[in-house]
Amino acid sequence: MVSPKHRSGSKRKVFVKTPGGKTTTHYRKRKPSSAKCGSCGAVLKGVPRELPSKMKNLPKTAKRPQRPFGGVLCTKCMRSKFKTVARAK
Amino acid sequence: MFEIGRLCMKLAGRDAGKKCVVVDVLDDNYVLIDGQTRRKKCNLKHLEPLNIVLKLDKNASNKVVIDALKEENIDCLEKKEKEKKAVTTRPKKQKVVKNKGPKTKKADKKSKAKYSKTAKSTTVDKPATDAKKPEVKKVEAKKPEVEKVEVKKPEVEKIEAKKPEVEKVEAKK
Ligand SMILES: [Zn+2]
Numbered sequence: 503m504v505s506p507k508h509r510s511g512s513k514r515k516v517f518v519k520t521p522g523g524k525t526t527t528h529y530r531k532r533k534p535s536s537a538k539c540g541s542c543g544a545v546l547k548g549v550p551r552e553l554p555s556k557m558k559n560l561p562k563t564a565k566r567p568q569r570p571f572g573g574v575l576c577t578k579c580m581r582s583k584f585k586t587v588a589r590a591k
Numbered sequence: 592m593f594e595i596g597r598l599c600m601k602l603a604g605r606d607a608g609k610k611c612v613v614v615d616v617l618d619d620n621y622v623l624i625d626g627q628t629r630r631k632k633c634n635l636k637h638l639e640p641l642n643i644v645l646k647l648d649k650n651a652s653n654k655v656v657i658d659a660l661k662e663e664n665i666d667c668l669e670k671k672e673k674e675k676k677a678v679t680t681r682p683k684k685q686k687v688v689k690n691k692g693p694k695t696k697k698a699d700k701k702s703k704a705k706y707s708k709t710a711k712s713t714t715v716d717k718p719a720t721d722a723k724k725p726e727v728k729k730v731e732a733k734k735p736e737v738e739k740v741e742v743k744k745p746e747v748e749k750i751e752a753k754k755p756e757v758e759k760v761e762a763k764k
Binding site: 568569570577580581584585587588589 | 600601602603604605607608639640641
């Protein structure tokens with residue numbers, strides 16, 4: 503039987519295979535929602551979905567793409583933004 | 592639209608938002624660009640043309656492109672020519688061979704030929720050769736064996752036979 507504190511859905515289950523061959527369930531914190539584009543809301547690629555404690559230890563280059571508005575806008579929105587800038591002149 | 596000298600804005604990648612000039616038309620889809628961006632091949636899909644056309648020759652050099660862009664008030668990072676560093680060699684440490692001392696038979700046999708030549712002069716005049724380094728390490732590594740031998744001295748006769756060698760080595764000191 504699951505212990506009472508784990509009966510709520512607030513923690514995610516991770517199934518771990520033990521050396522003895524049994525599978526046990528580990529209860530971990532839920533991951534934060536994935537990063538979204540600031541203007542269209544699409545899921546951003548190249549931005550890892552990890553707990554802040556783990557993101558802290560990642561290098562800066564692993565956390566967002568290496569282009570202007572990387573990690574904020576998706577490529578579509580970024581390109582259209584620069585297109586409007588170019589055409590305004 | 593993308594003729595030589597056309598000013599463009601780059602849309603994709605890490606150079607996005609920077610201005611560049613078409614230097615060469617390579618293909619239906621590709622041009623060579625230079626300017627605020629790096630000088631590189633570029634897909635036309637990644638470029639947005641502006642309404643300025645500069646007078647440039649085909650395959651104009653980086654300097655010419657940058658000068659032409661300066662007249663349009665577009666600043667570029669100029670390439671710094673790498674200054675060749677004057678080769679400053681560190682003064683070599685003169686190696687003083689400390690470990691002439693305790694050698695075992697094995698170390699002796701392997702290193703006799705080279706070691707005897709080099710080790711006689713304690714201060715090495717010639718630059719230390721690469722071949723020599725490992726030899727010294729070997730001798731260091733086999734130190735503990737010698738200690739063992741010394742411990743066993745009283746017990747075994749065979750090892751007593753080895754004694755004089757150790758003494759010889761000490762004599763070399
Ligand atoms: Zn978007």
